[in-house]
């Protein structure tokens with residue numbers, strides 16, 4: 001039962017979809033004629049990417065990377081590992097990294113360094129959620145959906161032990177839950 005794992009709904013499905021459309025419009029304006037490449041970080045970022053790409057009205061391509069830092073816990077290990085690299089060459093491309101959440105910032109810090117070395121024309125960050133109070137490194141975020149407090153959240157791509165990514169809203173996960181409750 002969902003009531004057993006959810007403390008509160010923080011961002012409703014409607015709020016997410018409205019903000020995704022606004023971000024899509026903004027990106028379409030800013031990157032007109034730039035043929036950007038949107039890089040999504042699997043797995044969490046893919047839900048946001050799929051909705052965002054449909055809200056963008058200019059030509060663009062997409063690619064995926066897999067990095068791992070959280071394992072199955074609620075705290076980052078601080079060690080980021082590249083699990084799957086891009087297929088496309090990003091040299092001279094306008095790169096937009098699409099993330100579901102920035103927490104400590106360590107994942108993106110690692111990714112930015114790795115991607116900068118490939119000499120893109122530009123590289124910017126678009127994240128649906130950010131927890132500024134948790135930041136361990138400074139990051140410039142060009143496109144932000146919502147700032148959220150220091151609470152562990154699930155839904156819309158975000159998981160607890162790989163579950164709950166499919167929830168259409170973002171909700172605070174109950175802090176005392178340690179086993180998966182099948183929905």
Ligand SMILES: O=P(O)(O)OC[C@H]1O[C@H](OP(=O)(O)OP(=O)(O)O)[C@H](O)[C@@H]1O
Pocket residue numbers: 041042043044045067068069070071076099100101102103104105106107108158159
């Ligand atoms: O700012 P940070 O503290 O580095 O945290 C953010 C990262 O954590 C989550 O990924 P996770 O490692 O849980 O993998 P997942 O996308 O497969 O869920 C999220 O999707 C970000 O990539």
Ligand code: HPA
Pocket residue numbers: 070101103151152153154158159160
């Ligand atoms: O709040 C969170 N929820 C799920 N995954 C995460 N990865 C970083 N922060 C979070």
